Amino acid sequence: MTAATEGARFASRRHRVALERRDGAPVVRKTYADAEAARRERSAYERLVPLGIRVPVPLGWETPTGDDRDGGPPDLVLPYVDGPTALDLLEAQEAGAPDAPRDLSPWRALAAWCAEFHQRSGLALGDPNLRNFLRETSTGRWFGIDFEDCAAGDAADDFGALLAFVVTYDPARTPWKQAVAAAMREAYAERTGVSAECLLARQADGERALAERRRLRAAQDGPLPLAN
Ligand SMILES: Nc1ncnc2c1ncn2[C@@H]1O[C@H](COP(=O)(O)OP(=O)(O)O)[C@@H](O)[C@H]1O
């Protein structure tokens, strides 16, 4: 696995997400900061898995361990998906890393994952930031994770929000990011019949909403730049 060691923590704004081993196999344990987030994520997985949407299938919901965990919501235990997040891939391509050729096909495949998610579930992801998509290196398949904000919602708006993330990660709106977003709009349009022009308009809405959220967060947090 990619330099991942047992006990390693993944970046999480609110929760504790750590790598563990079960019978020799790597798993990810997510300990929730609040019961409501845990409840929403669990009910999302319970809907998505039977629909055959490609997500890591939960191995269990387990009583949290540790001193002050009594009474907390169950931890989610997932199989580890070995590969980069969509953000890792985008950044590696942007940097011209030799092991990340500038290939648009992963982005078309990510758009296809989203189209399938929207069409099969009728739900919106709610938080389609690029850390919530993992690309398994051995197969090239995408897996979605992090469904705390998943709920009924407009599919094109949800996809527009994802495109807004794509183009605004630092450095924003580079030619490569614009090419990625265009390829994703085209692939999503092909599968859903929503026009690429409509998706571009939803992306612009998403960019405005994201700029406002980042402005509010920067005002709360002080001057540090934030990734999402
Ligand atoms: N099953 C998994 N396999 C590999 N990495 C994972 C897995 N689940 C989570 N991660 C990593 O942990 C990070 C945080 O998990 P996530 O569920 O998105 O928590 P948060 O709600 O804090 O964003 C992800 O961005 C990803 O890098």
Ligand SMILES: [Mg+2]
């Ligand atoms: Mg996340």
